[in-house]
Amino acid sequence: MQTARTVSSLDAVFSPESVAVVGASPGKSGQLFLDSLLACGFQGKIYAVNSRGEDISGLRAYTSIRDIPGTIDYVVCCIPALAVPQLVKDCAAKEVKALSVFTAGFSEIGTEEGTRLETEVTRLARETGVRVIGPNCLGVYSPRARFSYTSDFPNESGHVAFVCQSGGNSVYTTRAAAYRGVRFSKVISYGNACDINECELLEYLATDDETRSVAIYIEGVKNGPRFYRALKRLASTKPVVVLKGGYTTAGAHAAASHTGSLAGSNQVWDRLIHQSDAIRVYSLEELVDMLVTLSLLPVPAGRRVGIFGGGGGATVLGTDDWAKFGFVLPPLPGPIKEELRRSVPNEAGLILHNPIDLSSFAYSERFYALIKKLLTSEGFADISVIHIGFGQAAWFSTSVFDAEINFFKEAVTRIRNEVDRPLVLVMQYLITGWDWQKGIEELQRGCADAGIPVYHSMASAAQAVDRLLRYYERRNAIQGNLQ
Amino acid sequence: MKYFDAIFHPASIAIAGASPGKSGQWFLDSIRTSGFKGSIYAINSKGAEVSGLMAYTSIKDIPGPVDFVICCIPAVHVPQLLRDCGAKKVRTVSIYSSGFSEIGTEEGRELEREIVRIARDSGIRIVGPNCLGVYSPKVGLSFASDFPWRVGKVALIGQSGGNTSYLIRAASQRGVRFSKAVSYGNASDINESDLLEYFAHDPETEIVAAYIEGVKDGERFRQVLTDLAVRKPVLILKGGYTKAGGEIAASHTGSLAGSAEIWDSLVHQSGAIKVANLDDMVDLLVTFTLLPLPKGRRVGVFGGGGGASVVATDELTTAGFVVPRLPPELTTELMSLFGSTAGMIFKNPIDLSMVGYSQGFHDVVKRLLTYASGDWIDFGLIHAGFGQAAWFSSSAFNAEIDQFRDFISRIYRETDKPLALVVQFLITNWDWQKALELERSCSEAGMPVYHSMAGAARAIDHYLQYHENKKVPTTSRTI
Numbered sequence: 029m030q031t032a033r034t035v036s037s038l039d040a041v042f043s044p045e046s047v048a049v050v051g052a053s054p055g056k057s058g059q060l061f062l063d064s065l066l067a068c069g070f071q072g073k074i075y076a077v078n079s080r081g082e083d084i085s086g087l088r089a090y091t092s093i094r095d096i097p098g099t100i101d102y103v104v105c106c107i108p109a110l111a112v113p114q115l116v117k118d119c120a121a122k123e124v125k126a127l128s129v130f131t132a133g134f135s136e137i138g139t140e141e142g143t144r145l146e147t148e149v150t151r152l153a154r155e156t157g158v159r160v161i162g163p164n165c166l167g168v169y170s171p172r173a174r175f176s177y178t179s180d181f182p183n184e185s186g187h188v189a190f191v192c193q194s195g196g197n198s199v200y201t202t203r204a205a206a207y208r209g210v211r212f213s214k215v216i217s218y219g220n221a222c223d224i225n226e227c228e229l230l231e232y233l234a235t236d237d238e239t240r241s242v243a244i245y246i247e248g249v250k251n252g253p254r255f256y257r258a259l260k261r262l263a264s265t266k267p268v269v270v271l272k273g274g275y276t277t278a279g280a281h282a283a284a285s286h287t288g289s290l291a292g293s294n295q296v297w298d299r300l301i302h303q304s305d306a307i308r309v310y311s312l313e314e315l316v317d318m319l320v321t322l323s324l325l326p327v328p329a330g331r332r333v334g335i336f337g338g339g340g341g342a343t344v345l346g347t348d349d350w351a352k353f354g355f356v357l358p359p360l361p362g363p364i365k366e367e368l369r370r371s372v373p374n375e376a377g378l379i380l381h382n383p384i385d386l387s388s389f390a391y392s393e394r395f396y397a398l399i400k401k402l403l404t405s406e407g408f409a410d411i412s413v414i415h416i417g418f419g420q421a422a423w424f425s426t427s428v429f430d431a432e433i434n435f436f437k438e439a440v441t442r443i444r445n446e447v448d449r450p451l452v453l454v455m456q457y458l459i460t461g462w463d464w465q466k467g468i469e470e471l472q473r474g475c476a477d478a479g480i481p482v483y484h485s486m487a488s489a490a491q492a493v494d495r496l497l498r499y500y501e502r503r504n505a506i507q508g509n510l511q
Numbered sequence: 512m513k514y515f516d517a518i519f520h521p522a523s524i525a526i527a528g529a530s531p532g533k534s535g536q537w538f539l540d541s542i543r544t545s546g547f548k549g550s551i552y553a554i555n556s557k558g559a560e561v562s563g564l565m566a567y568t569s570i571k572d573i574p575g576p577v578d579f580v581i582c583c584i585p586a587v588h589v590p591q592l593l594r595d596c597g598a599k600k601v602r603t604v605s606i607y608s609s610g611f612s613e614i615g616t617e618e619g620r621e622l623e624r625e626i627v628r629i630a631r632d633s634g635i636r637i638v639g640p641n642c643l644g645v646y647s648p649k650v651g652l653s654f655a656s657d658f659p660w661r662v663g664k665v666a667l668i669g670q671s672g673g674n675t676s677y678l679i680r681a682a683s684q685r686g687v688r689f690s691k692a693v694s695y696g697n698a699s700d701i702n703e704s705d706l707l708e709y710f711a712h713d714p715e716t717e718i719v720a721a722y723i724e725g726v727k728d729g730e731r732f733r734q735v736l737t738d739l740a741v742r743k744p745v746l747i748l749k750g751g752y753t754k755a756g757g758e759i760a761a762s763h764t765g766s767l768a769g770s771a772e773i774w775d776s777l778v779h780q781s782g783a784i785k786v787a788n789l790d791d792m793v794d795l796l797v798t799f800t801l802l803p804l805p806k807g808r809r810v811g812v813f814g815g816g817g818g819a820s821v822v823a824t825d826e827l828t829t830a831g832f833v834v835p836r837l838p839p840e841l842t843t844e845l846m847s848l849f850g851s852t853a854g855m856i857f858k859n860p861i862d863l864s865m866v867g868y869s870q871g872f873h874d875v876v877k878r879l880l881t882y883a884s885g886d887w888i889d890f891g892l893i894h895a896g897f898g899q900a901a902w903f904s905s906s907a908f909n910a911e912i913d914q915f916r917d918f919i920s921r922i923y924r925e926t927d928k929p930l931a932l933v934v935q936f937l938i939t940n941w942d943w944q945k946a947l948e949l950e951r952s953c954s955e956a957g958m959p960v961y962h963s964m965a966g967a968a969r970a971i972d973h974y975l976q977y978h979e980n981k982k983v984p985t986t987s988r989t990i
Contacts, residue, residue, distance in 0.1 A: 194821070196817060196899035485788075485790070
């Protein structure tokens with residue numbers, strides 16, 4: 029059966045047991061791949077190949093993969109474009125399953141020679157059965173196999189798969205999302221897609237049990253109808269987020285020189301994504317926000333939002349942001365308001381509405397107790413937002429800051445552990461001094477590690493949660509129609 | 512208008528409620544660290560020494576004259592303080608205390624009416640209540656200790672103290688300097704229209720920014736804003752733009768927010784620039800203060816990497832910019848310079864990943880900016896995409912960024928095409944500090960720095976639209 033064969037050949041791509049890096053010369057990209065692999069704790073065999081057979085990063089190097097004694101599942105190719113066809117042949121002889129080609133200089137440079145070379149590689153891949161990723165790509169990050177192209181991606185695996193046509197964008201997105209608590213099942217930077225392409229990857233991920241949601245950065249597709257079918261099928265099994273690069277004419281020109289892609293009109297893409305029930309985003313930041321939301325936020329039952337903290341002006345703007353995205357802010361329940369009024373010595377400077385401005389006792393035990401009470405109060409909010417406006421306070425003492433941050437981190441984490449309700453943290457960053465940055469970062473990381481979705485602005489949080497809700501509203505409507 | 516002198520250039524200041532560990536002490540400390548040259552007096556009920564200053568128990572006991580009083584005592588005691596200030600011939604009282612009209616009770620509203628009555632009777636002008644007051648770097652008057660001392664040409668008024676602080680901090684980090692800023696809270700006496708009217712004629716102010724939740728007198732505001740906008744660029748951010756936000760604005764500063772439609776048409780007709788959020792406001796201030804006006808919408812983008820360039824091109828195009836093709840002669844020239852194109856994209860955006868931050872980067876960018884007298888583009892954006900690189904060694908990175916910074920500064924000095932830097936920050940633990948240093952030193956050299964391509968595109972688009980509209984008579988404006 030066609031499907032079964034395809035699926036198994038991609039399995040090898042994501043779980044190699046032995047890897048060779050070809051072009052692993054000192055100081056070159058090959059060594060960087062090799063070092064990343066060594067650093068991320070890959071358990072299988074690692075071999076280095078370079079033309080001089082020079083030792084590298086403490087490994088003995090071979091001059092050809094044919095000289096390597098054992099079997100090789102996966103080869104990373106960093107040698108010049110002209111030498112790549114011969115390498116595919118050598119891989120075939122060695123029964124290599126997958127070849128990831130970092131080398132650029134193929135169809136994306138727009139010359140006849142580049143296109144010819146790429147066609148040659150595709151032909152050889154088809155003839156020999158060696159699966160080729162790229163060229164012009166970074167390849168695979170598969171944390172379960174402890175396999176990665178950089179050394180700083182997390183070792184733990186998760187449930188988000190990322191199919192990305194750009195290497196740089198795959199690095200940025202994975203890093204930024206990982207920092208905010210997202211963990212990945214598989215990430216693939218697939219470049220020019222001369223053999224393994226986006227359609228095959230989407231088809232594969234639709235049945236991948238490890239993957240619960242999928243992110244896609246795509247510049248162009250090889251086969252429109254097949255892509256639409258694959259996307260629609262995938263999106264019917266799990267949430268899919270799509271960032272289309274090159275949706276403007278000028279952007280499409282840039283995409284053509286980047287990955288040799290034919291980009292297609294924005295209108296066509298918009299319809300295609302919408303009709304597949306995938307979620308469309310427009311920037312890397314929005315993509316990261318969406319992954320944070322899909323991975324960490326329990327789906328809220330509705331659009332009522334309760335907002336805590338922030339300070340007067342930040343709260344006014346924050347309310348505008350949530351309201352613009354269709355959320356409602358219900359009034360504070362009467363009894364809680366009464367209780368607050370009694371417990372707060374002087375009401376001045378506090379705003380006992382929703383949002384609640386707790387400026388004067390934000391970092392106290394009462395803060396924790398109040399938020400917990402509101403979170404568990406039936407019929408108040410479907411989602412709670414803790415809003416910290418760094419840079420808003422006129423006065424600031426470094427000595428108390430660290431303690432406050434710690435207190436806050438513990439309070440929020442405790443609430444998260446004790447109450448299973450949708451809760452998010454919005455940290456409005458102000459990019460200034462280093463001391464501040466360190467404290468803020470620790471808070472962000474602590475909260476993300478505890479599984480709390482962290483956003484960097486009220487508007488971006490509201491946008492991401494709105495997209496999540498619209499996705500489920502649409503899905504429920506579809507399922508309602510089917511019943 | 513004379514009273515504004517006392518607000519922005521007081522010769523002596525007293526802080527009422529300057530008790531140890533309380534907000535009054537923070538005000539006191541902020542003024543002292545900001546280099547205020549005049550006399551500073553502390554007042555607290557116990558006469559307790561604070562920050563090394565002897566304190567008076569009443570303003571009446573202060574021997575010399577007092578121009579400006581910062582009030583941090585509970586709301587109920589404010590009327591008496593104002594009477595004392597009247598006796599002392601104080602000219603301005605900035606009231607930090609809250610508990611007036613913004614709490615929504617009749618008592619609060621009455622208290623606010625009362626303080627205004629007392630002020631009128633005694634010839635005192637009030638800033639606030641429920642505000643942080645005045646930042647006037649020229650005389651070293653500030654409500655925070657970390658605002659810059661250096662004077663600039665932007666005046667800022669903010670109805671929220673927090674938002675005002677945020678804007679000053681974020682903008683000054685990126686090279687913007689202020690003539691004056693006022694956090695004016697409930698606007699019980701001195702209101703937004705008074706301030707805007709003053710800034711229209713203030714020779715130290717060239718650009719005006721405003722964060723406003725509600726206006727006191729719509730018709731006067733319309734006149735003042737229109738008159739101001741004819742003279743200087745005015746950037747306005749409205750808080751409480753939505754109905755829900757408007758309700759919160761009411762409890763924040765007691766403002767009646769008005770509908771979004773009315774506000775939009777008012778801002779539009781006046782010729783002011785409507786700003787969507789705090790970060791856009793900062794981007795616009797950076798643009799209006801630091802970027803020389805580009806002659807048109809053609810942009811050259813340098814660096815960033817393949818995927819980042821594709822997304823950047825989309826963002827620039829969506830905002831109405833043109834990303835022209837690289838002239839063929841230039842492509843040929845670059846090809847012969849580098850031999851091969853693999854991994855580099857000699858188009859616009861130009862991807863120079865393989866060159867890194869070397870002399871080659873400097874040479875290519877400089878060549879592109881000056882080619883054919885620079886006539887193929889109207890401005891340039893250098894795109895630094897932190898977090899995009901797969902491999903990273905902190906030691907090499909630090910050296911590279913230092914080098915990058917030097918090359919950028921050199922390009923900036925050696926060419927006269929409008930040029931800005933876009934630093935895409937990745938908020939993780941490592942490359943942060945270095946990116947911040949890069950930003951700071953470029954900002955200090957006078958170069959506009961943005962945090963995203965989309966942010967840069969929106970701000971520069973507003974900037975060009977503003978100048979396009981200025982050429983057209985008000986009646987036939989299209990945007």
